[in-house]
Amino acid sequence: MARGDADAFDFLYDQVAASVFGIVRRVVRDPAQSEEVTQDVLLEVWRNAAKFDAERGSATAWVTTLAHRRAVDRVRSVQKEADRERRIATAVIPYDEVAEAVEANLERERVRRCLGSLTELQRESVTLAYYGGYTYNQVASLLGVPDGTVKTRMRDALIRLRDCLGVSE
Amino acid sequence: MSKRERDEHTLAGPYAMDAISGPDRARFERHLAGCGECAREVASLREATSRLAAATAISPPPELKERVMAAAAATRQQPPAAEPRAVGRRWHARRRVRIRLVLAVAAAAVAVVAVLFGVNNGVMRDQLNHDQASSQQVAAVLTARDATMKTGTVRGGGTVTIVMSHSMRQLVFTAADLRGLPAAGRYELWLAGPAGDRPVTMIPASHHGMAGPVVASGLRPGDHLVLTAEPSGGTSRPTTPIMFDVIL
Numbered sequence: 001m002a003r004g005d006a007d008a009f010d011f012l013y014d015q016v017a018a019s020v021f022g023i024v025r026r027v028v029r030d031p032a033q034s035e036e037v038t039q040d041v042l043l044e045v046w047r048n049a050a051k052f053d054a055e056r057g058s059a060t061a062w063v064t065t066l067a068h069r070r071a072v073d074r075v076r077s078v079q080k081e082a083d084r085e086r087r088i089a090t091a092v093i094p095y096d097e098v099a100e101a102v103e104a105n106l107e108r109e110r111v112r113r114c115l116g117s118l119t120e121l122q123r124e125s126v127t128l129a130y131y132g133g134y135t136y137n138q139v140a141s142l143l144g145v146p147d148g149t150v151k152t153r154m155r156d157a158l159i160r161l162r163d164c165l166g167v168s169e
Numbered sequence: 170m171s172k173r174e175r176d177e178h179t180l181a182g183p184y185a186m187d188a189i190s191g192p193d194r195a196r197f198e199r200h201l202a203g204c205g206e207c208a209r210e211v212a213s214l215r216e217a218t219s220r221l222a223a224a225t226a227i228s229p230p231p232e233l234k235e236r237v238m239a240a241a242a243a244t245r246q247q248p249p250a251a252e253p254r255a256v257g258r259r260w261h262a263r264r265r266v267r268i269r270l271v272l273a274v275a276a277a278a279v280a281v282v283a284v285l286f287g288v289n290n291g292v293m294r295d296q297l298n299h300d301q302a303s304s305q306q307v308a309a310v311l312t313a314r315d316a317t318m319k320t321g322t323v324r325g326g327g328t329v330t331i332v333m334s335h336s337m338r339q340l341v342f343t344a345a346d347l348r349g350l351p352a353a354g355r356y357e358l359w360l361a362g363p364a365g366d367r368p369v370t371m372i373p374a375s376h377h378g379m380a381g382p383v384v385a386s387g388l389r390p391g392d393h394l395v396l397t398a399e400p401s402g403g404t405s406r407p408t409t410p411i412m413f414d415v416i417l
Binding site: 006017020022023026035039042043060061068107111148151152154156158159162 | 230
């Protein structure tokens with residue numbers, strides 16, 4: 001690989017690896033599998049860097065979307081039902097009480113505050129879906145509400161989070 | 170919009186969070202392909218989910234970086250999706266696109282720095298104005314036509330990334346994973362060369378493992394960029410061994 005490419009990828013790694021590893025770890029939970037998935041995601045970023053299109057969103061969103069998708073694919077393909085039962089317990093731990101050494105930072109504090117501004121149903125739907133890796137149908141049966149309600153609450157919740165976090169459209 | 174279309178559209182939330190099964194995903198992607206407004210909404214929701222991901226950030230083990238860099242060195246990159254008009258310019262376009270990705274990530278990092286300072290703007294108005302000015306300066310260097318990038322290792326731990334524009338005679342300096350210094354110490358950046366040695370700036374304390382970005386202006390031919398650890402008040406000349414030295 002050309003020297004300039006290596007430097008560029010080195011820089012990219014330093015900027016995005018912690019977010020990629022963080023979300024993969026949160027969804028997959030198993031440390032060894034999380035490292036595997038993180039490595040696959042970063043290589044996919046390397047391979048497909050030319051396909052990134054700034055018109056269709058930010059670079060960090062492109063990378064974290066890929067990371068989340070791959071993490072979810074991994075838990076859905078690998079984990080058995082019994083395992084998933086255990087994961088429900090961990091997904092619903094309040095956001096600020098996760099025992100893992102997530103690095104404290106202002107960004108995290110801001111997200112926590114914005115999650116706090118959602119209704120309980122919105123917050124549980126987002127937390128179970130995004131951090132727990134559940135489909136909206138599974139979230140609906142876990143929370144005992146109709147599928148359609150969860151679907152619309154998820155969209156409302158993300159719109160509210162987007163506005164609260166000051167994300168530019 | 171028919172009822173069926175409205176139903177499809179409410180899948181934007183689950184889709185943006187991958188909370189959707191295979192068949193639903195495929196169905197919604199067909200819907201997205203024909204609905205520009207929906208695609209824009211999904212993109213904007215994904216900026217929000219991206220922040221949910223960033224809030225879980227945790228440094229991976231250092232060995233992972235070695236494995237990823239080694240695997241990348243052995244992996245061919247895909248060319249960009251060929252557009253009919255662009256075929257003749259494919260290789261040129263490919264390099265431009267890749268640099269754009271790196272710059273886009275760098276610009277996002279700059280924005281985060283601005284946001285972090287913005288939180289304190291009640292008490293730090295002067296500092297904030299200074300930081301906003303510098304983030305525009307940083308963006309100007311990162312997007313300069315002749316921007317080039319160098320990376321290097323710091324003696325004692327950490328990596329440095331420099332993006333430099335010769336035409337602007339400026340560079341942007343960032344560092345990752347610098348070793349922590351005693352409370353009274355700070356990293357200081359210098360330019361050294363035929364035009365004399367001059368201090369550039371004290372490096373602000375690392376946030377989340379990242380220090381900077383800071384801008385160095387007034388580069389002269391033959392300059393070196395030098396990093397040392399100094400008392401937090403700064404000194405007029407380096408008093409400790411050089412930890413990083415690069416010829417610009």
